[in-house]
Amino acid sequence: MTESTSSSSSSLSERLPTRVDSEVGPLRTVLLHRPGNELRRLTPRNNDQLLFDSIPWVDRAQEEHDAFATVLRSRGVEVLLLADVLRTALEDPRAHAAGVHAAVDDRRLGAELADVLRSHLSSATPAELAEVLMAGMTFEELPTSEGGSLVRRMHHAHDFAVDPLPNLLFTRDSSVWIGDRVAIASLAMPARKRETALLDLIYAYHPRFRGAVRAYGAHSAPVEGGDVLVLAPGVLAVGVGERTTPAGAESLARSVFADDLAHTVLAVPIAQDRATMHLDTVCTMVGPDSVVMYPLARDSLIAYTLTPDEEKGVRVHGPAPFLEAAAEAMGIDRLHVIDTGLDPVTAEREQWDDGNNTLALAPGVVIGYERNTETNERLEDAGIEVVRIAGSELGSGRGGPRCMSCPIARETVSASG
Numbered sequence: 001m002t003e004s005t006s007s008s009s010s011s012l013s014e015r016l017p018t019r020v021d022s023e024v025g026p027l028r029t030v031l032l033h034r035p036g037n038e039l040r041r042l043t044p045r046n047n048d049q050l051l052f053d054s055i056p057w058v059d060r061a062q063e064e065h066d067a068f069a070t071v072l073r074s075r076g077v078e079v080l081l082l083a084d085v086l087r088t089a090l091e092d093p094r095a096h097a098a099g100v101h102a103a104v105d106d107r108r109l110g111a112e113l114a115d116v117l118r119s120h121l122s123s124a125t126p127a128e129l130a131e132v133l134m135a136g137m138t139f140e141e142l143p144t145s146e147g148g149s150l151v152r153r154m155h156h157a158h159d160f161a162v163d164p165l166p167n168l169l170f171t172r173d174s175s176v177w178i179g180d181r182v183a184i185a186s187l188a189m190p191a192r193k194r195e196t197a198l199l200d201l202i203y204a205y206h207p208r209f210r211g212a213v214r215a216y217g218a219h220s221a222p223v224e225g226g227d228v229l230v231l232a233p234g235v236l237a238v239g240v241g242e243r244t245t246p247a248g249a250e251s252l253a254r255s256v257f258a259d260d261l262a263h264t265v266l267a268v269p270i271a272q273d274r275a276t277m278h279l280d281t282v283c284t285m286v287g288p289d290s291v292v293m294y295p296l297a298r299d300s301l302i303a304y305t306l307t308p309d310e311e312k313g314v315r316v317h318g319p320a321p322f323l324e325a326a327a328e329a330m331g332i333d334r335l336h337v338i339d340t341g342l343d344p345v346t347a348e349r350e351q352w353d354d355g356n357n358t359l360a361l362a363p364g365v366v367i368g369y370e371r372n373t374e375t376n377e378r379l380e381d382a383g384i385e386v387v388r389i390a391g392s393e394l395g396s397g398r399g400g401p402r403c404m405s406c407p408i409a410r411e412t413v414s415a416s417g
């Protein structure tokens with residue numbers, strides 16, 4: 001299967017500056033990750049730990065992903081692919097050194113094997129190093145060396161010397177643009193922690209992002225991008241649950257207030273369950289003043305409203321019902337919920353299958369998984385255009401179109417459209 005390369009449908013002169021101040025402004029540039037060999041590492045023994053529900057059929061997952069990218073390009077969106085930008089970034093010797101550092105875990109390998117792997121990777125091409133960083137390496141794939149390392153002898157040949165990163169697919173979680181700045185997420189789960197290092201070097205060394213200013217600290221308390229919704233310019237909602245911690249939400253608020261990126265942050269408690277691992281699994285925006293939301297969350301979601309105080313601290317108000325707190329912060333009368341009106345069983349099934357995890361291409365135009373037939377129909381009844389994509393294999397990692405995309409440039413829209 002050939003890999004579709006990163007392509008840009010917009011020329012340099014048409015490029016919008018990297019900036020995202022809404023969830024729904026016409027999408028211009030997005031970062032995706034076409035699933036690769038890292039998915040071939042999943043087995044029934046490791047899939048839970050690696051945060052996949054089952055073992056995906058990789059070729060089909062790639063086809064589904066290619067179709068997703070094609071839909072985006074056909075709508076005039078520039079698609080950047082993470083593997084491409086990683087390889088380009090690694091051409092810079094400083095990035096290459098950072099990549100080697102990120103791959104080699106002395107505590108796992110012991111001093112002797114760590115040195116062997118370090119020197120092997122130091123002479124790897126950017127493409128070879130990128131592959132190891134994404135797909136990992138097993139003990140049997142390690143370069144040979146003189147002498148008998150106890151670590152090598154005592155590990156099973158298929159144990160990971162470098163962990164694979166199958167969840168790179170969910171580019172939404174590992175970095176998030178807030179206004180004109182990028183926040184590298186501090187990922188909570190051990191299986192995803194190393195993604196931070198990859199995004200860190202991409203944004204530091206890829207020529208496209210030279211000069212990109214950072215928001216938040218990549219090594220601060222956990223905040224994952226799937227929990228961050230840019231409800232309107234200056235207004236963020238941050239889910240707090242299985243991934244983003246209360247400390248993460250508070251320190252993100254402190255950071256965006258200090259950088260003048262937001263005037264209000266809503267901290268939204270969500271159940272600490274796999275079904276609701278991020279806020280965007282229960283609620284995504286489909287228009288400047290409308291959301292699609294898991295019906296069972298509609299009346300129960302609450303929010304603490306955080307605002308800056310004069311001492312550069314954070315003032316906490318509430319809690320209040322989420323929809324009310326959001327409308328007030330956004331300066332609109334009401335945040336409309338598209339009523340998917342589903343019975344509880346269908347609602348639960350389609351929430352699990354990412355029915356509420358839509359990616360807006362523009363106000364009132366979203367991409368959704370085709371399998372969520374009832375949610376999609378109700379969205380269309382409400383006047384939303386739903387561009388359907390297949391996700392039978394992609395969904396095995398438990399993420400939908402929003403999870404699989406990191407918007408880098410959107411046009412600005414106002415709450416009135």
Ligand SMILES: NC(=O)NCCC[C@H](N)C(=O)O
Nearest residue numbers: 051170226278397398399403
């Ligand atoms: N924003 C999202 O909800 N992303 C989906 C992440 C799925 C991934 N398997 C994870 O558990 O982190």
